[in-house]
Amino acid sequence: METRLVLPAVAVAVAIAALWWTLLTRIDREERFLDQTTRQHTAAMAQLVEEQAIATFRRLDDLLIDVASHVEKDIPLLIPTRRSFEEGLAASIRIYDANGWLSMGLGRTTTRNPVLEWEEFARHKSNAHRKGAQKGFVIGLPFVSPGTMDVFIPVSRRLEGTDGVFRGVAVIDVPAEIFARFYGRLDLPRDSSVAIARADGPLLARQALQDQVFGRSFRSSGLWPEAGSGTVQHHRVVSPVDGVERIYAFRASADYPLMTVVGESVETVFGAWRQNRFVSIVWAAATTAVILLFTTAFLVELQRRRHGDRALRIRNRAMEWSGDGILIADATRPGVPVVYTNPAFARLMGIAPGAADGRATRDVLGSLMEDEEGLCPLCDGAEGAGDTRAEFIRPGAVGRGTPEVWLELRASPVRGPDGRLVSVIATVRDITEHKTAQAALAEARREADRANIGKSKFLAAASHDLRQPVQSLMLLMEALSTRATDPAMRKILTTMDRALGALKMLLDGLLDVSRLEAGAVEPKRMVFPVTELLDRVAANSRSVAVRKGLLLHIMPCGAHVDSDPMLLGRILQNFVENALRYTNRGRILVGCRRRGAVLRIEVWDTGIGIPTDRQEDIFHEFVQVGNASRDRDQGLGLGLAVVRRLAGMLDHPVSLRSEPGRGSVFRVEVPLADPPAAAATLPEDFPVTARMRAGARVLVVEDDPIVREGLCAMIRQWGHEVFPAASFGEAVEALRRHPDPDVIVADYRLGEGHTGTETIREVRRRSKRPIPGILVTGDTAPERLAEAEAGKFSILHKPVLADDLRRAIALALAPAALAPPAPRELVD
Known part of the structure; x- marks a missing residue:
């Protein structure tokens, strides 16, 4: 208080x-x-x-x-x-x-x-x-x-x-x-009491209850004064006769042995x-x-x-x-006059202190605003008026070099208990810095958009221009390897193949990371069996395991999951490739475990293991464990960085358990799903008919002469008849001079502004039948995948391995009932 x-x-x-x-x-x-x-x-x-x-x-x-x-x-x-x-x-x-x-x-x-x-x-x-x-x-x-x-x-x-x-x-x-x-x-x-008693205690007479109390002695009560003293004593006690509390006067007679008792x-x-x-x-x-x-x-x-x-x-x-200007107006009076303004309001509005007091709100605020419609109801004291916000520029002082000032006005009605408008409060704030920062932010955003567009163009150009020479070298080396019989020459070709493989791996990793950083990859979730991923991993990795003398064991799994099969397959493939790269002896195990509503896919290895303090670092770019000499055969340290980004994109938790010298376990958790209706698919080892193996007519459309020559040479070695074309026009001309092709293999970017997609569609239109198409391109933009799906043809990203191209042609020549849906890949 x-x-x-x-x-x-x-x-x-x-x-x-x-x-x-x-x-x-x-x-x-x-x-x-x-x-x-x-x-x-x-x-x-x-x-x-x-x-x-x-x-x-x-x-x-x-x-x-x-x-x-x-x-x-x-x-x-x-x-x-x-x-x-x-x-x-x-x-x-x-x-x-x-x-x-x-x-x-x-x-x-x-x-x-x-x-x-x-x-x-x-x-x-x-x-x-x-x-x-x-x-x-x-x-x-x-x-x-x-x-x-x-x-x-x-x-x-x-x-x-x-x-x-x-x-x-x-x-x-x-x-x-x-x-x-x-x-x-x-x-x-x-209720008074009067009695006489002998001096030794026996009661002689009483005004009431005489027959009940006569002769009783009360001397033992301690209230009796000495006989013959002639004195009076008072006591406040409860009567033992009738139980009434009284104030008694006890008087001892000096003449006779009597005691007088009077109580009220x-x-x-x-x-x-x-x-x-x-x-x-x-x-x-x-x-x-x-x-x-x-x-x-x-x-x-x-x-x-x-x-x-x-x-x-x-x-x-x-x-x-306050640094903000404040104005209060009385809405109960005609004209809604201003009753208070603080110094900041006068400073921001460029008027003298107190100059607005007593003036109509419309005169004070309306003259500074270009659009008064939103403010008029408040300025006029209308009952239906609501909150108002406006931005306006206060012109600078002429001749003083004072810059223009951006001001923000917020006006609100104040209502009484009955809901009627009683006053108006308005605040004025200097938002010049905010406007400047907003303009700078807009410019920065436009600059970032331009940079992003430039980055996308660079990625597209890099994907195409960098992959073209690599593709040419791989195709020519494949064609040369079938003719080389000298052991020394074959050794040189093997070394070149390793060099080209490292270059392809570097190019794929860099482009993968760049596309993920740029947000150019969008997941497409579906329900599919895990066995498809496991079979693909087995087919891609078994030859490497055999070459290193390792046992690759993949446990069968009949579960279905909800994910993007291409992106999840890339995660699992990177796990297995990482295990193969850092395991010198022993085995690699790939299996699945159900954990409630998720399926945990695990890759076990008996490799070198990863120290505890490095287990977080390996998911960053260019980080490797046990490769101090930077041996390119062991990769570049980009695979797990891609895994981390893909897992975050799919919302699939990734974890690691490892012990140096004993091996590692990489796992990813994927939501389980009910299996969809059964559909006929083409198995990995489907039977290839004689026509699929050889003798098919293949139209090759490629504007780069070196790549075109390599493609034609390799396809001819497989026993197919090849019709080469360098442009959209030559492809149409080849269709006129030769029989209709069985398969079209086309590059995306062609001369004269045409694309491989247009070429495949035009050939189909002229031949009046859906000829299978394979789009081979170095452009990894998502639009290419959309075009391939819309055109119902396959797409391969350069540089393309000979086995992948041969398999794609075989799949294109397969019967329609067995043909799989068009593949969708990140990079290959």
């Missing part, structure tokens, strides 16, 4: 404490006053009751003394006795002689316990009662007369002669009712006070709660307002120092 709120809180706390202190003090004072008043009243009443009891017992004592004197003088009992009976003071008078025999009885017949009567007679006879202020006067234990069930209190006195000799006992039975009647006439509160009910005395106390406490609690509630609400509201004022000051300060 803030320091400024402490003083009000302390003041409220002091006020509440004073309220409660006053209330509790008053309640305590009232309680003590009532207690003191009750004690005084009970003491006064106890004195009054004592005086009545003493007066009664004194008359009885006088009567007994009179009886004793009459007995001594043998004078009959006349007037005093008669008056006592008439007033009800005595119910009966009995006189016992010295031997304990009843010698005279007057009044009502009462029956007392003989044992008690005899014990008391014996005590008189032994002169044991000659003690105390009233010598010889004895108050006996109360008893109930069986006939009337009335309670009587016996009082007695010793009878002596003039010579002091014991002559008997005089006994008067006093009705306890005379005391109860007197107590009933006292003006006592409800605590509930009667304090009932109204307790009710008033409860009401007062409830009132004080409610008042305190209300005070606390209002105080808390006041403090919360004060705190909220202070926080709001502080937030408002911070907001105003932030708006003042």
Whole structure:
């Protein structure tokens, strides 16, 4: 809590404490006053009751003394006795002689316990009662007369002669009712209690429940004062007779062995006070709660307002120092006048500070914008107005060389709880740098597009121009190898073949990486059997494994997967080639494992292995393990880099586990798929008919004379008749001069702006039949693959191996029912 709120809180706390202190003090004072008043009243009443009891017992004592004197003088009992009976003071008078025999009885017949009567007679006879202020006067234990069930209190006195000799006992039975009647006439509160008792504890008389409590002793309760002290003691206890809590006054008589007890009910005395106390406490609690509630609400509201004022000051300060211009207009007034603008707004708009205040929003903003349609609803305070954004140029100052500034305006409506437009807030921001950066970015993007187009053109040109001479060398070497019989010459040709193979591998790897980097390869997923890939890998790699003395074992697998067969095949082929390259002895195993919804294709080898710290590096370009001398027979370090890119493109996880000296395991995970409907395909070892092996007419269209000569020489060696053509026109002319060809082998790029695709289509059109076509090109652009698929002919990428070309011609000559779909390759 803030320091400024402490003083009000302390003041409220002091006020509440004073309220409660006053209330509790008053309640305590009232309680003590009532207690003191009750004690005084009970003491006064106890004195009054004592005086009545003493007066009664004194008359009885006088009567007994009179009886004793009459007995001594043998004078009959006349007037005093008669008056006592008439007033009800005595119910009966009995006189016992010295031997304990009843010698005279007057009044009502009462029956007392003989044992008690005899014990008391014996005590008189032994002169044991000659003690105390009233010598010889004895108050006996109360008893109930069986006939009337009335309670009587016996009082007695010793009878002596003039010579002091014991002559008997005089006994008067006093009705306890005379005391109860007197107590009933006292003006006592409800549930009060009045009683007299002997000094030694037995109860003599009570205003109520007389027949239940007479004779009971209460001296053991610890409340009894000393007899004959004439003092008063007060106690607040629960009555053992009726269970009512009272404030008692105990008064010990100094004249007779009596104890007067007067008590007033605590509930009667304090009932109204307790009710008033409860009401007062409830009132004080409610008042305190209300005070606390209002105080808390006041403090919360004060705190909220202070926080709001502080937030408002911070907001105003932030708006003042904001780099963006801010305008606030009142939409409830005509013309939507501006009520606030910060310094940045004046600076950005090129006006004096405060110059816009009070002016119409349309006049301030509309004059700077070419198109006011979007802003007009807000400027006019229209209820349907919405957010508006606009960009405009603030002209530079003439003669000062100030450049133009691009500004962005954002205006929004502010609505009240009922949805009505109450104000308009607009921000103006300098976006000159953003516009400049945007223009630079657009120019950079155009430059990148031009560079990308140039790169694509370069790749296309490189694919064609670099592959052309390599293709020529390979074709000529193939033709020369069939004629060379000299061992030295064949050795030279073998060396040339290795050199051309390394050159082809380098060219394929570089072009593969370039095309993948350029995004020129797009996957075409389909469902196909894995056995096709495994068979292709076996056919391409078994001869290399045999030459190195390795065992290549490929486990059969009947699963179908969802992937691009060409790209996945390239991944698997690179794995196997890598294993063959770095395994000198042992074996290579290719197998598949099902793992839930994926198929894990693994290639195991017993090669040199890869250290753990190099297992990530080998998937980068030109990184090799165990080839410090850069032996080109072991590749260039591009195969696994191609694998990494192809696997990322297909979303097929690739992993590696290897141990140096023991071998490696490369694996790729491919989604499993349900097998499609069965279709007839051409097996790898399909039977080649005599016409497919030799004697077919082949139209070769190639604009490069060296490559054309090599192709024709190689195809003639296979026993086919060849019709060479250097251009589109020569191919049409050859069709006119020769019979229709069985197969067309055409280069893509021909002279005079024609292509091999056009040539194949024209030959088909003129011959009026779908002659099989093979497109041989160095262009690896995806468009070539699309053209081949659309034209339903095969495509081979230069440099082409002799076996691949021979197989392609054989496939083209195969029956239509067995012909496979046109192949799609990355590079070959």
